[in-house]
Amino acid sequence: MTPQPTRLVLTRPHTHAGKSYGIGARIEVDDDTAEWLLAHDIATRDTTTPAKPARTETDLPPIQRKEPKP
Template sequence: MTSLVLLCPHTHAGKPFKAGERLIVDASTADWLIANGIARADRQPDVPPQPDADGKPADAKPIQRKESKS
């Protein structure tokens, strides 16, 4: 999925959006919207990372704990 910022008002999937709003669409729709001057690529998408198959966030790192030597 691709995050875009609309450059002008647009109706997507029957829902009206204002200029400046973010829209998440598939790659071919994103290409069409950009080619027609309706949107631009979102430089900082506000999309949370998708979880892995085990349900953990994709960017989660395991916590390493140090055991005491006593």
Template sequence: MPNLTIELLKPHTHAGKRHAVGDRIELTDASARWLIAQAVAKAATAPVAATETKPNRRDATSGTTQGD
């Protein structure tokens, strides 16, 4: 059975584990679609590349890149 990744819109407990709003979990297609129909979750979009989510900062005086 295929799986679907969802993003939670409300807190949810799945398999005894509590998940917060915004958490992504992978479920069977049927379970995922049921949570979406209940407005508990939405289909997750593709993850954003790590370089797009956390840009490096440049030090104004030295011009070097500093990681966070």
């Protein structure tokens, strides 16, 4: 079983996996990386709940409308 990634919020700019992130960015990293970032005051644990994914057109119920009578 693969361990769950740790969600962090950056408190300083940081480059992770070749991508630059600014202050306040949320990233998911493995436990060892999370501990390093926390120990160096680069991030804090993300205590917010994950955002729900955006709804797609296929998730929406069909629209029922009445056609005008001729």
